[in-house]
Amino acid sequence: MTATLDRSVAPTTHTALLQWVQECAELTQPEEIVWCDGSPEEWTRVTDLLVETGTFVRLNADKKPNSFYCASDPTDVARVEDRTFICSRDSADCGPTNNWMDPDDMKALLTERFRGSMRGRTMYVIPYCMGPLNADEPMLGVELTDAPYVVASMHIMTRVGTAALELFTKDGKDDQEFVPGLHSIGAPLAPGEPDVAWPCNDTKYIVHFPEERLIWSYGSGYGGNALLGKKCYSLRIASVKARDEGWLAEHMLILKLTSPAQKSYYVAAAFPSACGKTNLAMLDPTLEGWKVETIGDDIAWIRFGEDGRMYAVNPENGFFGVAPGTDYHTNPNAMRTIAKGNSLFTNVGLTDDGDIWWEGMGEPPAHLTDWKGQSWTPGGDALAAHPNSRYCTPISQCDTKAAEWDDPRGVPLDAIFFGGRRRDTIPLVTEARDWQHGVFMGATLSSETTAAAVGKVGVVRRDPMAMLPFIGYHAGDYFAHWIEVGKSADAVKLPKIFYVNWFRRDEDDNFVWPGFGENIRVLKWAIERIEGKAAAVDTPIGRVPTPEALDTSGLSMGAEELTTALAVDLDQWRNEIPSIEEWFAKIGDKVPSSLRDELESLKLRLG
Ligand SMILES: Nc1nc2c(ncn2[C@@H]2O[C@H](COP(=O)(O)OP(=O)(O)OP(=O)(O)O)[C@@H](O)[C@H]2O)c(=O)[nH]1
Ligand SMILES: O=C([O-])CC(=O)C(=O)O
Numbered sequence: 001m002t003a004t005l006d007r008s009v010a011p012t013t014h015t016a017l018l019q020w021v022q023e024c025a026e027l028t029q030p031e032e033i034v035w036c037d038g039s040p041e042e043w044t045r046v047t048d049l050l051v052e053t054g055t056f057v058r059l060n061a062d063k064k065p066n067s068f069y070c071a072s073d074p075t076d077v078a079r080v081e082d083r084t085f086i087c088s089r090d091s092a093d094c095g096p097t098n099n100w101m102d103p104d105d106m107k108a109l110l111t112e113r114f115r116g117s118m119r120g121r122t123m124y125v126i127p128y129c130m131g132p133l134n135a136d137e138p139m140l141g142v143e144l145t146d147a148p149y150v151v152a153s154m155h156i157m158t159r160v161g162t163a164a165l166e167l168f169t170k171d172g173k174d175d176q177e178f179v180p181g182l183h184s185i186g187a188p189l190a191p192g193e194p195d196v197a198w199p200c201n202d203t204k205y206i207v208h209f210p211e212e213r214l215i216w217s218y219g220s221g222y223g224g225n226a227l228l229g230k231k232c233y234s235l236r237i238a239s240v241k242a243r244d245e246g247w248l249a250e251h252m253l254i255l256k257l258t259s260p261a262q263k264s265y266y267v268a269a270a271f272p273s274a275c276g277k278t279n280l281a282m283l284d285p286t287l288e289g290w291k292v293e294t295i296g297d298d299i300a301w302i303r304f305g306e307d308g309r310m311y312a313v314n315p316e317n318g319f320f321g322v323a324p325g326t327d328y329h330t331n332p333n334a335m336r337t338i339a340k341g342n343s344l345f346t347n348v349g350l351t352d353d354g355d356i357w358w359e360g361m362g363e364p365p366a367h368l369t370d371w372k373g374q375s376w377t378p379g380g381d382a383l384a385a386h387p388n389s390r391y392c393t394p395i396s397q398c399d400t401k402a403a404e405w406d407d408p409r410g411v412p413l414d415a416i417f418f419g420g421r422r423r424d425t426i427p428l429v430t431e432a433r434d435w436q437h438g439v440f441m442g443a444t445l446s447s448e449t450t451a452a453a454v455g456k457v458g459v460v461r462r463d464p465m466a467m468l469p470f471i472g473y474h475a476g477d478y479f480a481h482w483i484e485v486g487k488s489a490d491a492v493k494l495p496k497i498f499y500v501n502w503f504r505r506d507e508d509d510n511f512v513w514p515g516f517g518e519n520i521r522v523l524k525w526a527i528e529r530i531e532g533k534a535a536a537v538d539t540p541i542g543r544v545p546t547p548e549a550l551d552t553s554g555l556s557m558g559a560e561e562l563t564t565a566l567a568v569d570l571d572q573w574r575n576e577i578p579s580i581e582e583w584f585a586k587i588g589d590k591v592p593s594s595l596r597d598e599l600e601s602l603k604l605r606l607g
């Protein structure tokens with residue numbers, strides 16, 4: 001039985017939305033169409049259903065109330081960058097860092113994939129808003145999905161349901177713009193066919209049509225591929241909109257830092273996936289008197305305010321955080337947030353008493369069920385949790401959230417950090433001389449690949465502004481946009497730019513810098529630089545702290561490690577140059593001349 005859209009029960013009069021839902025239902029042929037209202041009753045209904053079908057295991061309410069464990073198909077655990085496409089009309093707008101296909105060809109191909117793909121399943125219509133509902137221009141979207149896991153996750157990660165849908169026809173103004181996103185796991189059910197716990201398809205397509213502001217996602221249920229408000233909308237589609245309108249959509253955390261003098265600052269930081277954004281956003285400072293509050297952990301939308309400063313908004317409503325390594329010693333605030341429950345845990349270990357565990361979370365229990373559903377005991381080769389296992393939890397229950405975390409005006413940025421995961425070459429912190437130099441640092445950012453994307457882990461690659469997998473257009477045009485934004489007539493006071501690396505290692509392969517709560521020392525130096533108070537050494541790559549300028553009081557690390565952490569090794573940097581040249585050659589003619597100039601002067605300074 002195939003459902004058709006019954007307009008008399010649809011909770012909206014939005015013509016384009018109704019039309020699109022009807023077309024998608026005709027194509028995908030679901031058994032039922034459900035409009036999501038975002039209510040607690042809906043959460044209960046969907047999570048109950050997921051427990052019934054074996055996708056979810058309800059956790060022990062004494063340990064994690066109203067929370068669920070979930071194991072994905074072992075092949076559907078991360079973003080699939082080689083299956084992600086930017087289908088701009090002109091391939092020149094996609095650029096060499098993205099996969100391209102002609103939009104008409106892609107639609108023809110995927111239409112056949114989507115035909116009947118929801119048979120035997122329910123199509124959920126999820127209206128949502130990225131960013132605060134009371135924004136001047138609320139950023140609306142609708143996801144159609146046949147995965148109830150997506151419905152539950154979107155309840156946490158975005159503002160879903162009736163409150164968002166009301167904005168589609170705001171003040172009697174019909175037909176507000178929205179980003180349509182069609183998602184199917186690509187696993188139709190024949191009548192009577194038993195389902196599996198994590199249905200998905202071996203063939204996956206994560207596709208963006210930037211000019212139409214349209215998303216089609218097929219075959220995967222994993223967060224970054226399936227929760228379309230996140231990477232697909234808030235970064236790939238939003239970056240195109242931002243280019244057109246003169247703002248920035250970035251893969252950045254946002255934090256509020258208050259000094260012992262009770263002065264507050266706002267910092268945004270772009271690190272590639274699984275390179276420390278969530279941890280820095282929730283940092284528990286080891287320096288007396290300093291306070292960090294959280295505004296966002298993954299995405300920042302940055303626009304100029306009337307005062308000519310850059311204001312950042314977190315479009316999300318939850319954290320979709322890397323589980324392994326999260327612990328009361330590393331990220332106590334994340335631990336406290338998930339301890340309150342109302343959370344989903346995907347691909348972690350399930351303990352015998354109905355709690356969760358992952359590598360790095362203190363002592364392992366004597367026995368658990370690992371993410372593959374196997375019986376697990378400590379000491380063996382198997383991991384309890386997949387390296388990209390995730391917790392999904394609401395920001396509202398984070399004790400360190402800043403009062404202004406959902407202020408639609410955003411917060412004025414004092415500093416922008418770029419950072420990567422590099423075992424050598426990149427010092428703990430380097431200050432850019434000016435905006436252009438900072439953009440050069442961002443454009444040439446490099447990092448070792450992580451488990452957040454399918455593929456080899458630990459390979460150094462250029463990841464400009466931590467946006468390599470998320471720029472919705474040509475990377476060269478993106479660099480030019482960053483340069484332009486800095487010159488914009490709206491710009492009165494630009495944030496200062498810094499380049500950081502928490503991941504430098506010694507000869508024994510140990511991290512030289514203790515990281516986590518100790519990163520406050522780097523934040524403090526950056527703020528003191530902004531205030532003109534801290535000392536720095538001018539080096540060929542930028543300004544680094546003198547050993548005395550970095551507050552090391554109470555820090556238990558050897559002087560030798562500290563020297564290694566801060567070192568500017570000119571030979572290592574000379575080695576870096578050919579790969580930067582190769583990178584610019586790959587981007588081609590569209591690399592702005594100002595960034596080529598930066599490279600030439602860096603080469604001169606390195607001698
Ligand atoms: N050594 C070290 N490890 C860190 C530090 N900060 C984070 N990590 C580890 O890096 C991994 C990823 O950290 P996250 O903060 O979740 O990274 P993220 O950038 O938010 O990742 P995405 O959600 O994929 O975008 C975790 O295993 C952390 O424990 C640090 O300062 N030092
Ligand atoms: O999108 C995801 O799946 C998780 C994430 O934050 C990232 O990979 O940067």
Ligand SMILES: [Mn+2]
Pocket residue numbers: 251272273274298
């Ligand atoms: Mn991320």
